[in-house]
Amino acid sequence: MSRSGEFCPRCGDEIPERAGERPSAADQRDPDSVLCDACYFEEFDLVDAPDRIEVRVCSRCGAVHKGNRWVDVGAEDYTDVAVDQVSEALGVHIDAQSVAWQVAPEQVDKNTIRMHAEFSGVIRETPVTEEVVVPVKISRQTCERCGKIAGGSFASVVQVRGDGRNPTDEELERAETIAEEYIAAREDTGDRNAFITETSTVDEGLNMKISTTQMGHGIAKRITAQLGGSYTDSKRLISEDEDGQRLYRVTYAVRLPRYRQGEVIDPEDGDGPVLVRSVQGNLKGVRLATGAAYEASFEDGEAPDATRLGFREDGEETTLVAVEDAHAVQVLDPETFESVTVPRPEYLDTDADTVTVLKSRSGLHVLPERDDDE
Incomplete structure (x- = not known):
């Protein structure tokens, strides 16, 4: 190794010249760059x-x-x-x-x-x-x-109620699950303002305290999208922040549909009972007397005034005795076991040995087979 002609300012030893090495701009700014290796490494970290x-x-x-x-x-x-x-x-x-x-x-x-x-x-x-x-x-x-x-912090409340009825346990459980799934999805995006502070069941339905108004609105929107019905919102002034900005708490009142999917109602319009098949938007169903499609009119809103007759689950299996003509068949009354003439809807399979019937104040009617959506 050749001599550099430079000496270490700390120990005085001559600094050997390293092949191909030239001082860099960083070396010129670093006071330790002029030290020999021994002195340099003595305090090097x-x-x-x-x-x-x-x-x-x-x-x-x-x-x-x-x-x-x-x-x-x-x-x-x-x-x-x-x-x-x-x-x-x-x-x-x-x-x-x-x-x-x-x-x-x-x-x-x-x-x-x-x-x-x-x-x-x-x-x-x-x-x-x-x-x-x-x-x-x-x-x-x-x-x-x-x-x-x-x-116990919360900025909105979601109240789940029924229109003219109390929601079922299944509906309340589903509404709570919808809320929890929505909050979980928001958490997965990193939103730490998404949480449910409290959930409580009351006689009329379900109350949920939600972290923000945005989360409350999202939950109300999703519950009605999946279970039907509608929601309204109202806000109440609760305080002012340090900058004088008003702070409101918003209540989202969810009203589940008046009638449930699978319920049998009589709109009392002269065309007989209806099996409810959809509560999304205007109520839709099928006439039990004829098999014709039914949809509530615009004037009726989401659901008409009607008499509740029962549910699909109330139906009983009985014997199809005979086909009288294009409009009537005979079945056995599941209670009296007498042969009774009832309307023949389009969906009835005349080759079947048995059918499911519902007996109500409107008489005996044959129920259709379940759809995949029911």
């Missing part, structure tokens, strides 16, 4: 590591605080989180080349992880290695979202 790292974890939902916000990571073991935090906090010397590193976590206790990180690189054509140990403390706290839930 390949890695700049913090003495300790704290990872803030929500003890309720498991979210991790990163930067200035809480992030859902879905982890029960926070080792991977600790590795990521340490990786972000470590700094490698700017002049190091061919840097490689590996980390080995050591679980000390439930809230402490000791991270053993080993680095290797090349500085001044010299291979160097360094090992650092960084303790990671898991600090269990309560995130803003869980704090709001625990404090």
Whole structure:
């Protein structure tokens, strides 16, 4: 190695000239760049590591605080989180080349992880290695979202009721599931403002306290889309924020359809009972006397005034005795076992041995076979 003619300002030894090496702009700004290798490496640190790292974890939902916000990571073991935090906090010397590193976590206790990180690189054509140990403390706290839930915070209420009736248990369970699925979908997008604070069943139906007005509106919209009916909204002033902005709480009143799919009603228009097949929009069904399609008129709104006669589930299987003509058949009355003449709807299979009938105040009527949607 040839002589450079330069001397180390610290120890006075002459600095050998390294082949092909010329001072860079960074070297000129770095006062240690003029030191010989011995003096340079005497105080050289390949890695700049913090003495300790704290990872803030929500003890309720498991979210991790990163930067200035809480992030859902879905982890029960926070080792991977600790590795990521340490990786972000470590700094490698700017002049190091061919840097490689590996980390080995050591679980000390439930809230402490000791991270053993080993680095290797090349500085001044010299291979160097360094090992650092960084303790990671898991600090269990309560995130803003869980704090709001625990404090009963909500901005909207979704009330599920029936039009002229109480909703069934099945309808209430379905409405609650629709709400939970919608909130879960919003959470999957990273929306931490999406949550249900409280769900309660009352005699008239279901009440749900929802985090935001947007979430409440989305739930009401989806319940009516899947179960039928309609909803209205009303808002009430509850307070003002520190900037004087008015804060409102919005109630979304969901009204499930007056009649249910599978219910038999008599619109009392002279054409006989109707089996309800759809409650989406205007009520739709089929006439039990003829098999003709039925749809509530625009003047009737979503559902007409009608007499409730029963449900498809109330139907009983009985014997088809005879076909009288194009409009009538004979069946056995399931209660008296007498042969009775009843209307012959288009959907009746005259080759069948048995049929399902419903007996009500409007008489005895043959029910159609179930559709796939029922």
